[in-house]
Amino acid sequence: MKNKYNRRDFIATAGLATAGFYVMPLFASCKTDTTTGHPSLGNKINKDFDADVDIKLTASPSKTNIFSQNSTDTYSYSASIIKGSEDNLQEIEDSYLGPIIRVKKGDRVRVRYENQISGESIVHWHGLHVSHENDGHPEHVIGKGETYFYEFVVMNRAGTYWFHPHPHRHTGEQVYQGLAGLFIVSDKEEENLNLPEGEYDIPIVIQDRTFDDNHQLAYLGNGQMDRMTGFLGEQILINGKIDSTLALSANGKYRLRLLNGSNSRAYKLAWNNGESITVFGVDGGLLEAPKNLPYLILGPAQRVDVWLDLSGQIENKSIKLVHLPMPLDNMMGGGMMNGGMMGNSNSTYLPYNSQFDVLKIEVGSAKKNDAVLPEKLTSANYLQASEAVNKNNPRSFTFAMGGMMEWTINGRTYNGNEVAEDETVKLDTTEVWRINNGNQFSSDSDGDGGMMGGRMHGNGGMMGREGGGMRNMMQMPHPVHIHQLQFNILNRNAEQVDSLLWEATKDGFINEGWQDSVYLLPGMQMDLIMRFEDFKGLFLYHCHNLEHEDMGMMRNFEIV
Numbered sequence: 001m002k003n004k005y006n007r008r009d010f011i012a013t014a015g016l017a018t019a020g021f022y023v024m025p026l027f028a029s030c031k032t033d034t035t036t037g038h039p040s041l042g043n044k045i046n047k048d049f050d051a052d053v054d055i056k057l058t059a060s061p062s063k064t065n066i067f068s069q070n071s072t073d074t075y076s077y078s079a080s081i082i083k084g085s086e087d088n089l090q091e092i093e094d095s096y097l098g099p100i101i102r103v104k105k106g107d108r109v110r111v112r113y114e115n116q117i118s119g120e121s122i123v124h125w126h127g128l129h130v131s132h133e134n135d136g137h138p139e140h141v142i143g144k145g146e147t148y149f150y151e152f153v154v155m156n157r158a159g160t161y162w163f164h165p166h167p168h169r170h171t172g173e174q175v176y177q178g179l180a181g182l183f184i185v186s187d188k189e190e191e192n193l194n195l196p197e198g199e200y201d202i203p204i205v206i207q208d209r210t211f212d213d214n215h216q217l218a219y220l221g222n223g224q225m226d227r228m229t230g231f232l233g234e235q236i237l238i239n240g241k242i243d244s245t246l247a248l249s250a251n252g253k254y255r256l257r258l259l260n261g262s263n264s265r266a267y268k269l270a271w272n273n274g275e276s277i278t279v280f281g282v283d284g285g286l287l288e289a290p291k292n293l294p295y296l297i298l299g300p301a302q303r304v305d306v307w308l309d310l311s312g313q314i315e316n317k318s319i320k321l322v323h324l325p326m327p328l329d330n331m332m333g334g335g336m337m338n339g340g341m342m343g344n345s346n347s348t349y350l351p352y353n354s355q356f357d358v359l360k361i362e363v364g365s366a367k368k369n370d371a372v373l374p375e376k377l378t379s380a381n382y383l384q385a386s387e388a389v390n391k392n393n394p395r396s397f398t399f400a401m402g403g404m405m406e407w408t409i410n411g412r413t414y415n416g417n418e419v420a421e422d423e424t425v426k427l428d429t430t431e432v433w434r435i436n437n438g439n440q441f442s443s444d445s446d447g448d449g450g451m452m453g454g455r456m457h458g459n460g461g462m463m464g465r466e467g468g469g470m471r472n473m474m475q476m477p478h479p480v481h482i483h484q485l486q487f488n489i490l491n492r493n494a495e496q497v498d499s500l501l502w503e504a505t506k507d508g509f510i511n512e513g514w515q516d517s518v519y520l521l522p523g524m525q526m527d528l529i530m531r532f533e534d535f536k537g538l539f540l541y542h543c544h545n546l547e548h549e550d551m552g553m554m555r556n557f558e559i560v
Ligand code: C2O
Pocket: 124, 126, 164, 166, 301, 481, 483, 540, 542, 544
């Protein structure tokens, strides 16, 4: 159907080939798929698309009162309703974060996105199952003053999704300046469970930031070094605020919707009173059953629903959600810098290997809601390995440092619409993707037998053992994200994860449910199972360490 130009294992999609390759299938799917009402690549409204919810969303420079003294220059999404109800938008006061967009499964949504920031941008709906032209591909960026029209049907289950910019090379910076918001979907199934709602349904966006002496956001103060590791901030912001105190009422049952909206930081979250953390939902919605964990590892872009029952809590007491120490600091540049590779860094950030407060909850006067957390929330219906067309030979993607000191996926970096042969999948098939952090799993790995990088915690360990070579001298976690779909986790192999790191994290991972982002530790290998449905075209998969993504640790896969 389309022309493939093989240049080694690449498919060049430049020039004329692009039009046939990329635009045509979309128009074709337009005709066959009337339920999803595609716009014509976002530049005008499709009059036949009868929206239930029609929103004007604008990204613009703004000033936010994060500190009482000076206002901070930020970027911010603002929105207004053209059609729909007030419930569709929920503002977070005094925050750079965009309004929470709340919709129902099945809603026909139009978003008129206007870019008023100086750089090119485009909005990506993280976790949503939408067509290529609604996915916010970097190739669809618009300049200042331009508008992009999204028109899609909400096909996802109830869950906590989000939106953020996705221009190539500038996602990290734009998110950092404040562009992000939650996109919350509800559905009948979830409504029937009578989970906490309204004031008992609390969004919690966790981010880290660094401010300069004038209370302005500081980003990548150490340039290339910070880019290699990913940005790590000096302080935690909750919902865009430095005061992370929430006032909740005693006896209340709460649904806390956590999003790790940080550029690169992961958290090891636990209650400071030693109680286990009850998780009942992940990226793509409810788990089959709630899960109690001693602590929770929340990588960038991941979401969880946490149950908080304040019955029995005493008024005026407080509870904290804290980050517990985990041995990752040496991977974040310490090892490299101690080895003298990159020169000295003045970088200060909240160390991974220390405990700090993330969220403080003040228990106020009693007010009761009757919500109960059901033991069974939904039926699993997960994808089975036996359904996968490649079950005996999973597609393999290695996230690793490339020879040119760049972050790569299977040795490649992002290049516009380029798709390789091993990135092309078929519509209406189920596949297993094996994602590897580091080269140690590949059978052709040379040198000292594969496990280069060795012990990753000691000084110098980062440099690899003798003969390890450049490409393994820096191993870091990669939060891997796949666009357009929700997958299930078949397997998490930690055999080659550093033992101290694994010991400190192993009880905090959730392998159940529908997810779109996973935190892949150095040496970790995971098998993900996913189905390609409804939409052909180009979609992204990438590292959600936004600095890695901006450096090109991002590729297309194409559904044909
Ligand atoms: Cu939230 Cu392509 O990302």
